[in-house]
Amino acid sequence: MPFQKREFPDKFAALSKEDKVGLLRTMVRIRAFETRVEVLFLNRRIPGFVHLYIGEEAIASGVMANLSKKDWITSTHRGHGHAIAKGAHIDRMMAELFGKTTGYCKGKGGSMHIADFSVGMLGANGVVGGGYNIAVGAGMSSMIKKTDQVAVCFFGDGASNRGTFHEAMNIASVWKLPVIFVNENNQWASTTPTSYATSAVHIADRAKGYNMEGYTVDGNNVIEVYNAAAALVEAARKGKGPALLECLTYRIKGHFVGDPEKYRTKEEVQKHFIENDPITRYADWLKGKGLLDDAALATMRAEAEKEVADGEKFAEDSPLPEKEDAYNDLFSFSPSEFPEVVK
């Protein structure tokens, strides 16, 4: 079934060569991080659960290129890519995955709770659909303080079936809040296909019920994502209210690292990866335009891998928390002020 298409103004065309290549660099950095994290997890160097963003990099890269550090995002359990694209540092992210004190959350959060408030990354979320209303609240802050800050809420196809989706979309539209809801429709909610679990043919169709603009784009085409986000973010910044942007993509890896993936065939995954890898597609496009060559791409990859390796070393060399650190950070005051809370 055809989806809600709109020709967005080609803001991408006006980007400098550096910025165009920069979109690829973000994607390559995310890929390098995730590829190494998978190995580290399988080698039991990282505990907990890890959900990889491989194959979806064009969305974070294309959307975030339209935001400043003052803008906010809310992320998901599959949030490493969002953090990197928003400006979080790979070394501190890696340290968090290792549970070290130098990690963004001092080892209290891990993969599902990475946040970097200094760049407006309001946190990954372990509860599917938990981010919508946090983004709405950020939009309220913008409204109350009369700033032009925008909040972007990333969410998956599975999350679009949560009740929180409804409450957040409704108030955002009623109050014309500067919130962009970016759906990453990667076709799979854990083991359940979107086609089975979601009544809407396209998740963007749901925007209509909220009197909100909703569009579907090819989420593996970073140019399309960039242009759509540019138009919607600019409109939100000018007070024109929220929008829903559905980015069609595909989850190349299992729901979590270690997922046996019995619910789909290897062939299906391979086909998507070979034919539709967002990095290959965009690198080829840049090469075709003479903006990139094989040597430059190889250098970019090597730099990204080195950044990740340095991050890993930083994480390894960093100290683990002291046991008593568990008492800190629960409240704005010291635990000794209310000893009965924790003792």
Next chain:
Amino acid sequence: MKTITFSQATLEAMREEMQRDPTVFVYGEDIVRQGGIFGQFRGLPDEFPGRVRDVPISETMIVGAALGAALTGTRPVADMHFADFIGVAFDEIANQIAKNRYMFGGQANIPLVIRAPDGIINSAAAQHSQSVEGWVQNIPGLIIVAPSSPATAKGLLKSAIRQNDPVIYFEHKVLYPQKGPVPEEEYLTPIGKAEVRKPGKDVTIVTYSIMVQKCEEAAMELEKEGISVEVIDLLTLKPFDIQTVIDSVKKTHRCVVAHEAVVTGGLGAEIASQVQEKAFFYLDAPVLRVGAKNLPIAFSSVLEKFIAANQDDIKRAVRSVLYREG
């Protein structure tokens, strides 16, 4: 001192804090057009245009958005309409507002207040009568307060708004129209401090919210029987001021905990447990709990009254820890 109602006291707190800090704003169901279902917001919308807002019936949004706003530089006050509706937003309460600061290693403060009118009133029945502090007492990361008078209502609400952590503010529906003395000058009621409402030497009653006045009344009657009761008003339910309780029990050697919520799994169980852990050898009797029967609050007033705890239950418990008949 001036004499105003509990409802007016909360309104004064809102007004003063909104004047003091332009990032304070408040929203909830029916607070602009109606002035709040108990009139507790009447007049406020006109004084602060745009900063007092009606919202759709969307409880997960009401709590979740408060978190997002608090994380990004404002100080939201969110009204739940009825405390019972916290259940609709339980993920936001238990997994989001309570845990964000900790999960993120203390990166951001979470200055938000959830106002939650609770308690039994006029046959409101099972879904509009509850005292739900037990639901949230178990969750690390929350601060919970429950004023018992106009003066504490104002002072605690002002403190809650200034607190850089999530605070649930339980306000008993029966208290709204009650009048009491409130200082003329500005003041704050500190979070985390209990107050001794009535000194006594024979039995300590630990209580809060609406039950404070019921315990005080029961204590007056018990005086006639020659029993001297000390009444402690907790004010902050989490983290509660166990030191004041222990100091009192060491003096009286006997303790009763009274609340309107059901006894099972209630705050009384936690207090009783801590008293025996920290002052076991000072006790001359088991710590007794007074609270609602372990039932939903029924509609018919005969049933409602039977299920709720009353002064007689309090008096009976006090006599019992003194091993007296009756």
